[in-house]
Amino acid sequence: MKTKAVLAACGLALSMAACGNAGGGGTGKDLAGKDVSCGDFTGRVAxxxxxxKVTIGVKFDQPGLGFKSATADEPAGFDVEVAKILAADLGIDxxxxxxxxxxxxNREPFLEAGKVDLVLASYSITPERRKVVGQAGPYMVTGQQLLVPADSTVKDISDLKGKEVCSVTGSTSIDKINEKGAKGVGFESYSECVQKVLDGTVExxxxxxxILAGFAAQNEGQLKVVGDPFSEERIGVGYSKKAPEMCTFITDSLKKAFDDGTWAKAFEDTLxxxxxxxxxxxxxxxxxx
Structure with a gap:
């Protein structure tokens, strides 16, 4: 997958024209459950x-991935559409x-406590997380970049040594920021972090x-994405270790979506x-x- 080329191209477009309009973050269309035999599944999947019915954890504040406006009945975005594909393969509308x-x-705590069956919330697959929960995929590979004010002279992470750069608490992004010599500052939500960039609290x-592309598009003319990706993030589906049979179901469902074009259509409609x-x-x- 040519992640760097894809995201670098988007960064250039963002610098010039905010990379389009993220809107509400996706189609929000219903997807009908497929005609399946539950007897073909085992354990928690069955x-x-x-x-x-199924309970799925997603982000509500990431345009293009998982976003829910105050007036929307449900969230929309790529993570949400992939979740709908999985639900449909369980026969669930x-x-x-x-x-x-x-x-x-709270992604791991929600899965461990059984508050959700699945998590599709820009959830990077890591060895550390796989010690606590199950992670299947990836269904997307991306890379870490920077979101800065439109008039910023920052070109990449090397320009921010010793300066504060925000992300969300509990994400792998904070560690990567610190590794590059900047000072990672964590906030509870992405939208809070975006606001700190807009008001100049952080660089x-x-x-x-x-994720950044969606926020830049949502704040056209005010924010831009810069720099080549300085990490590889493999985004997957989280599930409880108590239900290891979930992995085979998720993997099979994703493969079918890759092969029949459903996954690509979801990506095009949302991102x-x-x-x-x-x-x-x-x-x-x-x-x-």
């Missing part, structure tokens, strides 16, 4: 299929999905380029308006026994 707002700091914000070109589907990890 239970969810038979119940005809998207209108029967219970959406739970999930922030970076920049840093997280996945796809496409922000100027991010549809990449090749990433290689899926094998499920651990």
């Amino acid at each position: 239970e969810i299929c038979k119940a005809g 998207s209108k029967d999905v219970k959406w739970v707002e999930t922030i970076s700091d 920049a914000m840093s997280t996945d380029g796809t 496409g308006p922000s100027g991010v070109k549809t990449p090749d589907a990433p290689m899926l990890d094998a499920c651990q026994s």
Whole structure:
């Protein structure tokens, strides 16, 4: 997957024209459940299929990925559309999905406590997280970049040594910021971090380029994305370690979506308006026994 080329191109477009308009972050269209036999599944997957409903944790403050406005009935964005694809493969209509707002700091606790069945919330796959919860995928590969004011002279992370750069608490982005010599500052939400950049409290914000593209488009003329990606973030689906059978189901569902064009259509409908070109589907990890 040509992540650097894709995101760098978007960064250039953002510098010139805010990379399009992120709008509400996606289509928000319902997706009908497929005709499936719940007997083909086991464990928790079969239970969810038979119940005809599923609880999924997503972000509510990331335009293009997971965003819910005050007037919307449900969130919209690429993460949300991928979640609907998984629900459909369980025979569940998207209108029967219970959406739970999930922030970076509570993704593992929500899964461990059974508050959600799945998490699709810009959830980077890491060895540390896989010690606590299950993670399948990735369904997207991106890289960490910078969001700065439109009139900023910052070109990449090397220009911010010793300066404050914000991201969200509980994300891997803070560690990467510190590794590059800047001072990572954590906030509870991405929208709070964006506001700190807008009001000049911090020099920049840093997280996945796809997330930044949505915020730049939402604040056209005020913010821009700069710099080449300085990390690789493999975004996956979180599930409880108590239900290891989830991995095979998720992996099979994602592969079908890659092959039949459903995944690409979801990407184009949600992140496409922000100027991010549809990449090749990433290689899926094998499920651990």
